[in-house]
Amino acid sequence: MIGSAFPQLNARDSLQLVSPLPQISTCSAAQLREQVARFYAGKFSNIPSSICLAPGRINLIGEHVDYNSGVVLPFAIDLHSAVAVGLNSTSLIRVSSQLDGVVHELSAAPDAGRWPGWLRYLQGTLKLWSQRTERPPFGFDLAVTSTLPMGAGLSSSASLCVAILSALQTAATGRASLPQVEQPPTWEQAQLCQQVEHQFANVPCGLMDQLVVLAGQRNHLLAIDFHEMTLEPIPWPGSDLSCLLIHTGVQHDLATSEYGLRRATCESAARKLGALSLRSVTLENLLAASSALTDLEFKRARHVVSEIERTMQATANCRAGQAEQLGRLMDESHVSLRDDYEVSCMELDYLVEQVRQLPGVLGARMTGGGFGGSMIALLPTQSLSLSLLEKLLATYESRFGLNPRWLLCQPSSGSIELNSGD
Numbered sequence: 001m002i003g004s005a006f007p008q009l010n011a012r013d014s015l016q017l018v019s020p021l022p023q024i025s026t027c028s029a030a031q032l033r034e035q036v037a038r039f040y041a042g043k044f045s046n047i048p049s050s051i052c053l054a055p056g057r058i059n060l061i062g063e064h065v066d067y068n069s070g071v072v073l074p075f076a077i078d079l080h081s082a083v084a085v086g087l088n089s090t091s092l093i094r095v096s097s098q099l100d101g102v103v104h105e106l107s108a109a110p111d112a113g114r115w116p117g118w119l120r121y122l123q124g125t126l127k128l129w130s131q132r133t134e135r136p137p138f139g140f141d142l143a144v145t146s147t148l149p150m151g152a153g154l155s156s157s158a159s160l161c162v163a164i165l166s167a168l169q170t171a172a173t174g175r176a177s178l179p180q181v182e183q184p185p186t187w188e189q190a191q192l193c194q195q196v197e198h199q200f201a202n203v204p205c206g207l208m209d210q211l212v213v214l215a216g217q218r219n220h221l222l223a224i225d226f227h228e229m230t231l232e233p234i235p236w237p238g239s240d241l242s243c244l245l246i247h248t249g250v251q252h253d254l255a256t257s258e259y260g261l262r263r264a265t266c267e268s269a270a271r272k273l274g275a276l277s278l279r280s281v282t283l284e285n286l287l288a289a290s291s292a293l294t295d296l297e298f299k300r301a302r303h304v305v306s307e308i309e310r311t312m313q314a315t316a317n318c319r320a321g322q323a324e325q326l327g328r329l330m331d332e333s334h335v336s337l338r339d340d341y342e343v344s345c346m347e348l349d350y351l352v353e354q355v356r357q358l359p360g361v362l363g364a365r366m367t368g369g370g371f372g373g374s375m376i377a378l379l380p381t382q383s384l385s386l387s388l389l390e391k392l393l394a395t396y397e398s399r400f401g402l403n404p405r406w407l408l409c410q411p412s413s414g415s416i417e418l419n420s421g422d
């Protein structure tokens with residue numbers, strides 16, 4: 001429906017063909033599905049009963065406000081985690097990721113000890129889902145492949161949890177001898193995956209990533225209001241516009257960063273202001289009550305309160321197709337994240353500064369949790385100069401000794417379930 005009303009961007013395909021630059025490699029959902037099915041068959045000599053793909057996300061604006069009951073404006077992108085699952089008749093789980101190809105054999109009762117590395121996401125999702133559905137443990141085989149770079153600030157872990165959850169649900173629902181499992185609504189599924197991060201990965205994240213991974217729509221941003229608990233698709237502000245995404249090459253890790261500290265500072269600022277959350281605080285309130293806060297609390301709160309304002313304004317600009325205003329808000333958002341919230345880093349700041357000078361760029365900012373990861377810029381697709389981008393990235397590479405990767409993006413769909421018989 002939306003696809004036909006909204007002309008398909010094909011500039012990206014042509015750019016991929018001609019560009020000599022290191023791009024983030026992508027492939028279609030169909031190719032990824034084939035890839036995960038082949039990988040699964042190679043490891044487990046069988047065909048999977050369900051395959052689920054879940055995308056990563058870019059947040060256009062509204063950073064570090066989801067856990068302050070704010071509003072955000074992210075979209076799902078065409079980079080995915082793919083999970084294939086088939087039940088087996090043992091009490092064991094056999095799991096393999098294409099990253100290293102190792103097959104792990106684990107007990108189907110995920111209580112025993114903490115599983116290492118990426119397996120903790122499987123352990124958490126399985127444990128919380130089994131508790132919720134009151135399912136006895138059962139054996140299954142699970143294979144994972146992905147086009148989503150890890151540590152790039154593009155929600156690879158939320159995407160992995162959503163893909164695992166959807167694949168498990170589908171596989172279990174398809175088996176007549178097991179009790180049928182009803183698909184929980186979006187917020188509930190997102191909350192389950194958020195709890196995996198809290199309890200199994202030590203990341204006290206908000207709920208933005210999980211929601212957009214589940215509910216993102218092609219050619220739409222997703223306006224999420226965490227106070228009203230609403231999701232509203234907002235049309236992408238122009239079919240000729242794209243988001244240039246550049247991964248700095250600095251791995252971000254929210255478990256070891258100051259993410260939790262930022263969240264705690266916001267909560268203490270809200271408490272001192274007598275508010276349930278910073279959502280109900282205005283800039284005037286904040287200025288009037290500044291003496292009640294430490295300097296740090298004041299700065300952090302000023303970012304949150306002003307970012308919520310910017311995101312509301314940006315949503316209105318998107319509705320009105322006002323791309324230039326949107327770009328300016330993205331610029332302001334970056335300054336606020338850099339100076340008040342202090343979650344940027346020199347590599348992000350450098351790229352944001354330089355990319356802003358490229359012809360056609362309307363605005364640029366870091367995206368996601370920060371402390372490394374990726375930056376984005378909004379621009380008319382056709383105005384991207386590959387030669388200038390190449391020069392910029394080469395200079396970045398020699399200055400920082402890092403390998404940046406880039407991609408042109410427009411919003412794609414949220415999680416996709418593909419049964420192997422489809």
Ligand code: GLA
Nearest residue numbers: 063064205206207208368369
């Ligand atoms: C991470 C978290 C999100 C959100 C962003 C910052 O991606 O997972 O909940 O807080 O950082 O906006």
